[in-house]
Amino acid sequence: MRVRTTAAVAAVSSLALLTGCGAADMTKQASPFANAQGAKTVTLSVQSWVGAQSNVAVAQYLLEHELGYRVDTVQVDEVPAWDALSQGRVDALLEDWGHPEQEQRYVKDKKTIARGGELGVTGHIGWYVPTYLAKQHPDITNWKNLNKYADLFRTPESGDKGQLMDGSPSYVTNDKALVKNLKLDYQVVFAGSEAAQITQIRQFAKEKKPFLTYWYSPQWLFEKVPMTEVKLPPYKEGCDADPEKVACAYPHTPLQKYLNADFAKKGGKAAAFLKKFTWTTEDQNEVSLMIAEQKMSPEEAAKKWVDSHESTWRQWLS
Secondary structure (H helix, E strand, O other): OOOOHHHHHHHOOOOOOOOOOOOOOOOOOOOOOOHHHOOOEEEEEEOOOOOHHHHHHHHHHHHOOOOOOOEEEEOOOHHHHHHHHHHHHOEEEEEEOOHHHHHHHHHHOOOOOOEEEEEEEEEEEEEEEEHHOOOOHHHHHHHHHHHHHHHHHOOOOOOOOOOEEEOOOOOOOOOHHHHHHOOOOEEEOOOOOOOHHHHHHHHHHHHOOEEEEEEEEEEEHHOOOOOEEOOOOOOOOOOOOOOEEEEEEOOOEEEEEEHHHHHHHHHHHHHHHHHHOOOHHHHHHHHHHHHHHHOOHHHHHHHHHHHHHHHHHHHHHO
């Protein structure tokens, strides 16, 4: 969820990600799965939000059913995913929202990670209020007026300040710095996960209560709970370079794919396929809705999308 700075929370997977001072240098270690003894196996990093899960679901389905690979998936938070990719613990990361420090370290300096091309989806993080609230108070969609409405957003968790709801602490977020630097009378409160945040948003919307939330597109929830973005100071290149001094909006980010460098060279048809994998926001949201709203399994949702979009995915196999 996701641009520029975040606290790296422990990976959800059981992988031991050996990074930091004193850790063994594992950047040269090959994946224990990828093409082991000729086995056609690929390991994909899957992020915790449903859009990223949709990418992996469709890629996994096609790798297995069209190319004959076995696909392992590992759920890892954003920053640790780069470490795992560099170490060869995973072969590919299909949705990155921009991590310039990791890109410099692993792509440009160590050259243990290779670019996999654009996903085809442009991501954007912002602050949002429900559209029903924006219609009642049109000026609430400008950050300069947020202090005027802080009382509307108070919750037990935010105390005497307005609540700015964020998702997982592992997501990339500038929100604490923004609140401080824009001198806003708000408290950032983490829901804990995308699922928990969605539950809270839907409950607020059901009761037509005010809320201010960190959110992002593409995301299927906009179709269920219409939200209007709050205008923050315009984004300019470099305005978020210092995490402590950020006082601008989040950028619009073409989402990127990255591959383990060895896998990119030696991964055969699987690597070629993942480099060509590119789809639209509408494609991703279609699969995400099936998983999150219709409660289909990722494999069922992938199969349904694949069955009705052959002209799209057939190009990825050529």
